[in-house]
Amino acid sequence: MAEKRKADLCVRHASVLNSYFKTFDRADVYIRDGKILYVDRAEEQCYEAAEEIDGGGAYMVPGLIDIHMHIESSMMTPAAFCERLAQCGVTTIVSEPHEMANVGGLNGVTEMIEAGRGAPIDVRYGIPSCVPSTSSRLETTGGEIGCADMEALYGDPAVACVGEVMNYRQIIRENDLEITKFLKKLRAGDTIFPIEGHCPALMGADLAEFLFLGINGDHTEHSVEELRARFEGGMFVEIQQKTLSTEVLTLIRENNLYEYFCFVTDDVMADKLVEEGHLDALVRQAVALGLAPAQAIYNATFTPARRMNLLDRGALDPGKRADFVLLSDLARFEVQATFRGGKCIYKKGSASHKPANTKAFSAPYYSSIHLTPQTEQRFAMQAPVWQGTVRVRAIEVRDGSTRTEERIFELPVQNGLVQWEGSGLLLAVVLERYGKNGGIGYGFMTGDCHKRGAVATSYAHDCHNLLAAGATARDLTAAVNRVIALQGGFVCAEEGEILAELKLGVGGILSDRPAEEVGAALGRVRAAMTALGYRHYNPIMSFGTITLPVSPALKLTDKGLIDVKAAQIVPLFVDSV
Incomplete structure (x- = not known):
């Protein structure tokens, strides 16, 4: 009898989401080196795993990915915030720390990055592009982020994108903004690095000028008409709670726009985070509004991963990171356990992962x-x-x-x-x-x-x-x-x-x-x-x-x-x- 292939972990008897067919299949899932190895739908047990977990028919879905949010909105330091997110089935975030950048400039950003190291989930960052949000003529901040600062952050492996460009009316006209200087340098050598936008109410030629600069994502509050204009212009739309409605989902469904949007949280207050959850709350809301659970999860996992070029996650495929969630109830997105890289970072009823260092920032x-x-x-x-x-x-x-x-x-x-x-x-x-x-x-x-x-x-x-x-x-x-x-x-x-x-x-x-x-x-x-x-x-x-x-x-x-x-x-x- 041939020796069985080796795996580190097997999750047996789970109902596994196939992100491409939007279906759930009973399968055994093998994991090696922190990555998905094989989704065995025939349950032929051709691998021998060092550890096994009985899925017990639980739904197994990719870990949720929130690509537009701000840790500071929770009013918590990164470690404590991420501990709570693991309980919500979130395994990756892209946080834009422009709040702390306004307090401490480049040092504020690097302090946030350092404070996030060792968090239970994967924390990536956006480069704060508008600090201050307008100019020193209109507001005083503790720090500023200039073109040289943006260039320094661009080289950090923890950085995934350019954070939201907020001075949207200034940048589409002749200007000497630091973000304009940086975008010119960036696009001269990198044509795919994501650039996040912030352009409420921008329409017509003004919206076209904004897109022309390569700023091709938007998360802000919009009417259906404004959203349609963004989809028509090829913009990637990030839908947060205050935008999510039956009318918006109808626009997406009738025009088959599922590949061009994702769900994001942007800002979640600490009390709402504890009471209602995080990105999981948007998945539940979307399902309650009529979106199929598999589709809602797809737009909270696969499309955001693709938007941020995080192509090693967002689906349960061989070679992708073993970031996944076991759910006891699909429509309610009730989390039993959350895994990052094949390691359990949260299990319902077990002691939580506690932050190792609560004094994570320097004295000033x-x-x-x-x-x-x-x-x-x-x-x-x-x-x-x-x-x-x-x-x-x-x-x-x-x-x-x-x-x-x-x-x-x-x-x-x-x-x-x-x-x-x-x-x-x-x-x-x-x-x-x-x-x-x-x-x-x-x-x-x-x-x-x-x-x-x-x-x-x-x-x-x-x-x-x-x-x-x-x-x-x-x-x-x-x-x-x-x-x-x-x-x-x-x-x-x-x-x-x-x-x-x-x-x-x-x-x-x-x-x-x-x-x-x-x-x-x-x-x-x-x-x-x-x-x-x-x-x-x-x-x-x-x-x-x-x-x-x-x-x-x-x-x-x-x-x-x-x-x-x-x-x-x-x-x-x-x-x-």
């Missing part, structure tokens, strides 16, 4: 808020007239979107000060926190934001200066000073008292605590914001993007109010009476 990242305590006088608003009224611009928050609108309101003035307390508007401020210029931007907020108390945070995209908005100077002072004392955080206050807080002591944007702790604290902040009147599907992200001057339409930075479309600072006071 634990003392990065360079502000002294503020007084209520800081929030006294000087008016251009001594008495009468003024007309002011206000940022209108709207549920269902992180986009905002501009609204004009009239406020009374007494003795040269705007009487904003009791007006129904919130005073919003952004304090430069890196110790560079001590700048402060003033604005007002209205709409579906909170109505009482104050909210303050150093988790303010992408500059991560200290953002606060409140109904009284007393509450603003309490919330702002608590963030300063914590060396970063998310805080809610009312009547001068702190209602809820999450300490973000790493760069002012991350916690080094486990996912369960961070999620619980963030959940309390979210509940406090809701209790103060915030009415939004994601109040954390809604508030945290008030400082993002690349997302329409009116935003606030330490330099003042920003008209996003015009990329210009606009005055707070429209005119005076």
